[in-house]
Amino acid sequence: MSVAFVAQGLRVALAGREVLHGVDLSLQAGCWTAVVGPNGAGKTTLLRALAHLVPYEGRVSVLGRDAAAWTSRERAKALAWLGQGQEAGAEDLRAWDIVLLGRLPHRAWLGAPNAQDRAAVEQAMRRTQCWDWRARPLGQLSGGERQRVLLARLLAVGAPVLLMDEPLANLDPPHQADVLAIVRAHVAGGGTAVTVLHELSLALRADDLLVVDGGRIAHHGGCSEPDTHEAVSRVFGHRVKVRAVDRHFVALPED
Numbered sequence: 001m002s003v004a005f006v007a008q009g010l011r012v013a014l015a016g017r018e019v020l021h022g023v024d025l026s027l028q029a030g031c032w033t034a035v036v037g038p039n040g041a042g043k044t045t046l047l048r049a050l051a052h053l054v055p056y057e058g059r060v061s062v063l064g065r066d067a068a069a070w071t072s073r074e075r076a077k078a079l080a081w082l083g084q085g086q087e088a089g090a091e092d093l094r095a096w097d098i099v100l101l102g103r104l105p106h107r108a109w110l111g112a113p114n115a116q117d118r119a120a121v122e123q124a125m126r127r128t129q130c131w132d133w134r135a136r137p138l139g140q141l142s143g144g145e146r147q148r149v150l151l152a153r154l155l156a157v158g159a160p161v162l163l164m165d166e167p168l169a170n171l172d173p174p175h176q177a178d179v180l181a182i183v184r185a186h187v188a189g190g191g192t193a194v195t196v197l198h199e200l201s202l203a204l205r206a207d208d209l210l211v212v213d214g215g216r217i218a219h220h221g222g223c224s225e226p227d228t229h230e231a232v233s234r235v236f237g238h239r240v241k242v243r244a245v246d247r248h249f250v251a252l253p254e255d
């Protein structure tokens, strides 16, 4: 199996303080990796470094090529990004226009969207069930409705790699399940997904878990592995226990 990301000695400092301390990792392509860990562990920073959105020291390679060798357009076509921000400043843009931004890496400078762009936007909006409010401004949508528009923007890119920071934020349980199914289908089709997830029971639906603690990788292993469950429990101070329930694993807080 090929490798989507390799990081060697990855260090990131924010506001003069090092928050990732020499991370080494290798994430398989065609695999869904969920990133979990305590608040402030460095999950978002790690995802941003993999997406080349934050300066770092060390080496990162993406799909077999040094990240520094990619042009920004190449990177934007290959890595679709969903951040935690709710797109402040885009309040007046229609949902449709927001999703069309996902097509920017494919379009000529100032070129009008072509039929392929429009079809990709419609397909993505139908998949996250936000097509019906395509004409509404982002600023008039609820938190969950906004999130579905931003997820559609991510899908409209048509990228082989999805990098998603809290993709389930603000979504009700049925829409959370829909997004997990979209991620699963992406991976089944040969794509790669890396998702930061706070909801551990949903993170355990991924293939692999990357457990981050204190700016380091505490563990990287399969979601059904006992070692992985133990690592999850350990980084949360043994205040979380992973149990098998029906065909899934669930992680519940302990008193």
Ligand SMILES: Nc1ncnc2c1ncn2[C@@H]1O[C@H](COP(=O)(O)OP(=O)(O)OP(=O)(O)O)[C@@H](O)[C@H]1O
Pocket (backbone or CB within 6 Å): 014, 015, 019, 037, 038, 039, 040, 041, 042, 043, 044, 045, 046
């Ligand atoms: N813009 C910033 N400037 C300075 N320090 C920052 C900045 N953003 C994050 N940090 C710090 O970097 C560390 C890692 O933050 P990060 O957001 O990556 O953690 P996280 O694991 O995603 O946390 P959470 O679970 O709370 O979302 C934290 O100590 C945080 O306080």
